[in-house]
Amino acid sequence: MADVTERDWRPRYVQLAEELRDRIVNGELPAGSPLPSEPELAARTGMSRTSVRNALRELREWGLVRAEQGRGTFVRAPKVRVTRRNIERYQWEKDRVHQPEEMRRQKGGTEYDTGLEVHQLQFHAEYSTVDASEEIAATFKVQAGTKLLRRMYWTSAKTEDAPLSMSVSYLIYDAVAKNPALLDDKNEPWPGGTHHQLSTIGVEVDHVSDHVIARPPTPSEVEILRTEPGDWILSIRKISTGVDGKVVEVADAVYPADRTELVYGIKLHPWEKK
Amino acid sequence: MADVTERDWRPRYVQLAEELRDRIVNGELPAGSPLPSEPELAARTGMSRTSVRNALRELREWGLVRAEQGRGTFVRAPKVRVTRRNIERYQWEKDRVHQPEEMRRQKGGTEYDTGLEVHQLQFHAEYSTVDASEEIAATFKVQAGTKLLRRMYWTSAKTEDAPLSMSVSYLIYDAVAKNPALLDDKNEPWPGGTHHQLSTIGVEVDHVSDHVIARPPTPSEVEILRTEPGDWILSIRKISTGVDGKVVEVADAVYPADRTELVYGIKLHPWEKK
DNA sequence: GAGTGGTCTAGACCACTGT
DNA sequence: CAGTGGTCTAGACCACTCC
Numbered sequence A, B: 001m002a003d004v005t006e007r008d009w010r011p012r013y014v015q016l017a018e019e020l021r022d023r024i025v026n027g028e029l030p031a032g033s034p035l036p037s038e039p040e041l042a043a044r045t046g047m048s049r050t051s052v053r054n055a056l057r058e059l060r061e062w063g064l065v066r067a068e069q070g071r072g073t074f075v076r077a078p079k080v081r082v083t084r085r086n087i088e089r090y091q092w093e094k095d096r097v098h099q100p101e102e103m104r105r106q107k108g109g110t111e112y113d114t115g116l117e118v119h120q121l122q123f124h125a126e127y128s129t130v131d132a133s134e135e136i137a138a139t140f141k142v143q144a145g146t147k148l149l150r151r152m153y154w155t156s157a158k159t160e161d162a163p164l165s166m167s168v169s170y171l172i173y174d175a176v177a178k179n180p181a182l183l184d185d186k187n188e189p190w191p192g193g194t195h196h197q198l199s200t201i202g203v204e205v206d207h208v209s210d211h212v213i214a215r216p217p218t219p220s221e222v223e224i225l226r227t228e229p230g231d232w233i234l235s236i237r238k239i240s241t242g243v244d245g246k247v248v249e250v251a252d253a254v255y256p257a258d259r260t261e262l263v264y265g266i267k268l269h270p271w272e273k274k
Numbered sequence C: 001g002a003g004t005g006g007t008c009t010a011g012a013c014c015a016c017t018g019t
Numbered sequence D: 001c002a003g004t005g006g007t008c009t010a011g012a013c014c015a016c017t018c019c
Helices: A010-026 A036-047 A051-061 A086-100 A102-108 A109-114 A134-140 A193-199 A219-224 B014-025 B039-046 B049-061 B084-097 B101-106 B108-112 B133-139 B191-201 B219-225
Strands: A065-068 A072-075 A082-084 A123-131 A145-155 A163-172 A207-213 A233-242 A245-258 A260-267 B065-068 B072-075 B082-084 B120-131 B147-157 B163-172 B205-215 B235-241 B247-256 B261-265
Touching: A010 A051, A010 B039, A051 A065, A072 A123, A086 A193, A086 A207, A086 B261, A123 B163, A134 A163, A134 A233, A134 A245, A163 A219, A193 A245, A207 B039, A219 A245, A233 A260, A260 B084, B014 B039, B014 B049, B039 B049, B049 B065, B084 B191, B084 B261, B133 B163, B133 B247, B163 B219, B191 B247, B219 B247, B235 B261
Parallel strands: A082 A260, B082 B261
Antiparallel strands: A065 A072, A123 A145, A145 A163, A163 A245, A207 A233, A207 B261, A233 A245, A260 B205, B065 B072, B120 B147, B147 B163, B163 B247, B205 B235, B235 B247
């Protein structure tokens, strides 16, 4: 219904975008259904195709629709967020080290997150050595240029095209080299994960800190995570410190921001009795 | 230098955007400096103004520039992220309850975050009552429609135009009503904060959980936080549980994603001696 | 008033998808 | 092949800022 009593001062393309948004959230245009084509919207509204495209761009930035070249523009399914409880997860990873190897083989970190079984997952690991950048060196409290083992991981479900996670881990090369098996990515996935790997060189992790930021994806992240234009990613830098107080691992993990929820549960100390 | 050996298949507007991006990250166009105007870029590159605008839109989505109506397009300053350490912060807030009132007055949560003094901050609080939605009721484990006290807060620095935070807190109305002073927003800012308010009705918070997601801002958040188009926000839902196991507060806080870093420090249990 | 970015038109050709 | 979205042009008028 047009409102005659008061002028609508907003640009026409914004008005069209909001009209379409309302039809989507009302369920008139359900997830997966195509929007009217651009020429059709232009004809129906009397606007130029350029203005119609401006409206559709708004809807894309709001994450409501996805345009597919040659096919049409479709309503996106509301994303189901994967919940990551890192506090419990890190403790589980640490405790796993003293399980028998049989059990360590059966379940890794990604299986823990997704509930999927080992055989449903595609696991990739790639090791290389790099010289520490200023920033990473400062985190490790070592000299810039120190030799690091750089380990890249990504995991995807075999049935899905969208990868689930992607992470990079850095270790001090000279420390890890005490156990040469740790230098070869052919030994991945290592039963028991990083905590077990570190235990073979006498390291026990004492505490971990997660540094969470959100930012636009880099071009390579766009490629790997298949994010839509305008989507952001959550990036978590995990810094692990050993019982001797030295930083033993720095790892960066990225997740699609619209499909991820992080939960941190915090126990507070009781009040002193007065 | 043009590369003649291999064709550049990418759209021209993307090429222009990347050329300008390189000049920004190289420091040739420092923060705050204006880009060439749209007509000038069009003339210089031989492209239409529409294509030039497409390139500038890319740069805006990457968070590199900000367009100002009637003035020009400017390189954005790299955002300094405010670090929020919620674990330490929540403990500090709880411990503060037993400080003398004198000290409680001097420093509130925002001062804790920013290091600014009370007199440099503009504080707003607005209370209302609402009926619990399905979702919030489920979190409180009460019936949908239960009467809640809804408290909105926002804080800004007096010298800055950009607000620092915005949050909404829900409490069970009937529980809070035991102390009528808690129902009046004129008593804000309350010395000692929410933990002290809850202590007046006999509630001690036992644990808290943070649920972190990133998403595009709602229109009202755009208005209040003055985010740029394409920016996202971090939204934290904090659920506080009392020592009796009941959920006592549900609060949502939103922060500009490009100016915020969250840090969670996690102590792991030591390995059992074998 | 001159210059800026914001909106808008009426076309055009292209790459890609389906039949 | 027809239909879709992606790129692109060459204009126009507007609201806004600064001098």
